[in-house]
Amino acid sequence: MIKFHPSEQQLVEYVAGDLSAAMLITVGTHIDMCPHCQGHVQDIEEQLSQRLFGDPMAAPASWSANLDMMVDAIIKSPAPAHRSLDDSDNYLFLEGKxxxxxxTLARNYHRIGSxxxxxxxxxxxxxxxGSDEVLNFIYMGSGAQVPEHTHKGHEAxxxxxxxxxxxxxxYRDGDFVLLDGSHKHTPQTQQEDCLTLATLDAPLHFTSGLSRLLNPFSSLFFK
Ligand SMILES: [Zn+2]
Structure with a gap:
């Protein structure tokens, strides 16, 4: 059961294509995983098309189906033409798992680095x-910990x-967490491992005052 969802505002911006490419992919992936938000997005699409066209049936079948085009338009590096998904695009392999x-992520498989x-x-x-935007997969094995930090911008x-x-x-499968400077936290795994997708719009600030020692962590989030 997913506990944490994008805000109403973020879902509206998703439908309208007003999110950054990194946030579009992150929110879009949450929607893939979340029946609750799928229903909500459908309602927003209907309201938007009602407002624009006066007729809910006049809208494209699904606004969010245009996600690939939106992402490509934003990052200006189109996916290879006529590319079709093959089965290996549906999986990530790491640490024998x-x-x-x-x-949404399978469609963007060609953008995933090593x-x-x-x-x-x-x-x-x-x-x-293909821009300054930062979007990373972060994998934490069991018993791993990121040092306590706050956020100057937003971390999704x-x-x-x-x-x-x-x-x-x-936080479990599908949970979407947006944090800002008012939050201070120490993410960690316990018995289970965890694969996340994370985007940041400003550097992390490590509260321990050990920024220099923790420098390797900044490369967790920045290229
Ligand atoms: Zn949701």
Whole structure:
């Protein structure tokens, strides 16, 4: 059961194509995983088309089906023409495990870079958006911890598979967490591992005052 969803405003911006490419993919992937938000997006599409066309049937079959076009338009590096998905695009392989990718990520498989091992039991693979935007897969093995930090901008994290905890709560498959400067937290895994998709719009600030020692972590999130 998914506990954390994008805001109403983010869903409206998703439908309208007003999100950044990184957020479009992150929110779109959540919607793939969340029947509740799928219903909500459908309502928003109907309201929007009613307002624009006065007739809900006049709208394109699904606005969000245009996601690929929106992402390509934003990042100006179109997917290879006439490219079709093959089965391997549906999975990520790491540490002997196989993770099934939701449809939005499978369609963007060609943007996923290679895995790099970070400190401890953490791995990172960038999603190349051809811009300054930062979107990464972060994999935490069991018993891994990111040092406590706050956020200067926003950090959106979507759990693809597994579970992580912080001081506030527990986050599982499909949970979408948006944090800003008012939050301070120490994400960690316990018995289970966790694969997440994370986007940041400003650097992390490590509250321990050990920024220099923790520098390797900044490359967790920045290219
Ligand atoms: Zn949802």
């Amino acid at each position: 196989r993770f099934e990718l939701p449809a 895995w790099h091992k970070m400190l401890g039991k953490m791995w990172r693979a960038p999603v190349n958006l 994290t979507l759990v693809i598979n597994g579970v992580f905890v912080d001081e506030t709560d527990e």
